[in-house]
Amino acid sequence: MTTEEILAATAVSSWTLHLDRVNKIFAGFTDEQLNAEVAPGKNRLLYIWGHLAAVHDNILPLLGIGPRLHPELDAPFLTEADKASALPSATEVRRAWNEVNGALLEGFKSFTASDWVQKHNSVSDADFATNPLRNRLAVLLSRAGHISHHVGQLALAPK
Amino acid sequence: MTTEEILAATAVSSWTLHLDRVNKIFAGFTDEQLNAEVAPGKNRLLYIWGHLAAVHDNILPLLGIGPRLHPELDAPFLTEADKASALPSATEVRRAWNEVNGALLEGFKSFTASDWVQKHNSVSDADFATNPLRNRLAVLLSRAGHISHHVGQLALAPK
Numbered sequence: 001m002t003t004e005e006i007l008a009a010t011a012v013s014s015w016t017l018h019l020d021r022v023n024k025i026f027a028g029f030t031d032e033q034l035n036a037e038v039a040p041g042k043n044r045l046l047y048i049w050g051h052l053a054a055v056h057d058n059i060l061p062l063l064g065i066g067p068r069l070h071p072e073l074d075a076p077f078l079t080e081a082d083k084a085s086a087l088p089s090a091t092e093v094r095r096a097w098n099e100v101n102g103a104l105l106e107g108f109k110s111f112t113a114s115d116w117v118q119k120h121n122s123v124s125d126a127d128f129a130t131n132p133l134r135n136r137l138a139v140l141l142s143r144a145g146h147i148s149h150h151v152g153q154l155a156l157a158p159k
Numbered sequence: 160m161t162t163e164e165i166l167a168a169t170a171v172s173s174w175t176l177h178l179d180r181v182n183k184i185f186a187g188f189t190d191e192q193l194n195a196e197v198a199p200g201k202n203r204l205l206y207i208w209g210h211l212a213a214v215h216d217n218i219l220p221l222l223g224i225g226p227r228l229h230p231e232l233d234a235p236f237l238t239e240a241d242k243a244s245a246l247p248s249a250t251e252v253r254r255a256w257n258e259v260n261g262a263l264l265e266g267f268k269s270f271t272a273s274d275w276v277q278k279h280n281s282v283s284d285a286d287f288a289t290n291p292l293r294n295r296l297a298v299l300l301s302r303a304g305h306i307s308h309h310v311g312q313l314a315l316a317p318k
Contacts (some may be wrong), residue, residue, distance in 0.1 A: 004295055011213040013292045039198035091203070113162050135169060141173035142176075145306075149307045152311035153311045
């Protein structure tokens with residue numbers, strides 16, 4: 001492997017570690033436990049899960065992997081705060097989450113190192129020309145951090 | 160810039176974004192607020208801060224950047240759980256945190272793309288030969304995720 005190939009593969013490997021960690025956590029909660037708040041007065045676990053699924057679904061077009069699979073997640077999990085509206089069921093969230101992450105991982109694994117340094121779709125050509133770090137890898141690393149952000153909260157949840 | 164240079168620079172840029180975020184959060188708390196628990200019965204903010212500083216100090220030898228600057232942080236912030244012993248003051252933690260992260264960033268910025276794919280110092284030559292992804296970049300990405308883990312918790316703290 002070349003240096004650029006190892007760098008890209010390391011980033012994808014880090015993503016899968018993040019994903020494995022959060023998958024293991026959600027697998028450890030019953031549907032009833034998913035309705036608990038992560039801390040008193042804070043978001044419910046199911047909301048955090050759906051929120052992660054919605055954010056990940058948005059990565060598909062952002063990185064040019066494909067169209068969104070579950071745009072219906074945006075209203076309950078991005079636009080609305082928790083407890084503002086009824087949430088989809090844990091079964092629905094779980095299914096969407098797995099579909100979205102499967103499609104993402106397939107896309108990530110198809111990217112060459114050169115693909116990773118291409119611009120993502122929410123930066124203009126002009127802005128990208130002045131800052132080549134606004135690339136697909138930056139999105140991957142940002143969203144991996146977003147997983148950890150919520151994993152840290154889930155670690156506080158009642159067991 | 161070459162592809163490998165952009166990939167490495169993107170990872171370092173992501174690290175500084177993570178660091179800026181957590182620095183901004185800690186700067187928003189008074190020393191008194193740092194003694195609050197992040198959620199009822201959970202770690203205090205100052206403990207999380209010192210814990211991050213200790214983990215970051217350990218990155219210095221792990222990536223061959225230099226010797227540890229604050230090994231005295233390990234006992235209160237890694238070995239011991241919160242509330243098991245008296246903690247250093249917020250002033251001491253803040254100073255150590257800034258020193259450690261300054262040294263780390265200097266090291267990170269001196270690394271070439273090839274430096275990032277070298278093995279880190281807690282993997283054996285034999286293991287690294289079979290898995291070249293156990294490299295310095297993997298450590299950077301893991302520790303960036305660790306920052307986010309605790310930032311997510313800090314987001315729940317009483318304001």
